Structure formats: C-alpha cells, structure tokens
Amino acid sequence: MNLKIFVAASMLAVVVAGPALAQPGGMTPEQREARFTAGDTNKDGKLDKKEWLASIPAGMKANATDDQLEQMWSSRLDADGDGFITKEQFLALRMGGGQQH
Numbered sequence: 001m002n003l004k005i006f007v008a009a010s011m012l013a014v015v016v017a018g019p020a021l022a023q024p025g026g027m028t029p030e031q032r033e034a035r036f037t038a039g040d041t042n043k044d045g046k047l048d049k050k051e052w053l054a055s056i057p058a059g060m061k062a063n064a065t066d067d068q069l070e071q072m073w074s075s076r077l078d079a080d081g082d083g084f085i086t087k088e089q090f091l092a093l094r095m096g097g098g099q100q101h
C-alpha cells in the first residue's frame with residue numbers, strides 16, 4: 001500500500017465512521033446502521049459503489065482522486081468484489097478506531 005492510498009484510506013475511514021470517530025471505540029452499531037440506511041438510497045438493503053460515492057461529502061471527495069476512491073471501494077469495502085456491500089458487511093468494517101495497520 002503506497003502512502004497516497006494510505007492517506008486516502010485514513011480519510012475515508014472518517015467518511016465511513018462519520019462524526020462519531022472522535023469517540024473512543026468508534027460508532028455504535030445503531031449509528032453505523034443509520035449511516036448505512038441513509039446511504040442506501042434505493043432501499044434494496046445493499047450499498048453499491050454509486051450510493052457509497054454519493055454518501056461521501058464533496059469536501060472529502062475533493063481530497064481523494066477517483067483512483068484512490070476506487071482502491072478504497074475494492075480493497076476495503078467491496079472486498080469480495082460482488083459490486084455492493086450488505087449491511088452486515090458494512091457493520092463489520094473495522095474503521096472506527098483510526099489506528100489502522
């Protein structure tokens with residue numbers, strides 16, 4: 001993982017974890033679920049890349065290239081490559097602590 005991608009990953013961890021990142025231990029499951037539900041605009045119970053990208057604040061997107069966003073999506077979010085993440089996968093993401101390896 002190169003430095004740029006690491007930086008983008010760190011920023012996007014903030015996007016995924018949201019305002020609750022400041023809390024030790026990250027978001028509660030309820031907060032994560034609310035975030036997922038807000039992002040799932042077509043209410044099919046899955047978050048696809050388009051929905052995920054749409055949920056990223058513009059200011060945050062301005063700091064990452066499309067390529068970095070693509071890397072984030074495929075390496076961290078849609079890790080199994082099926083084109084979307086389920087709520088279960090989203091809730092299982094470990095991005096709350098800000099101390100990634």
Ligand SMILES: [Ca+2]
Pocket residue numbers: 040041042043044045046047048051
């Ligand atoms: Ca959806």
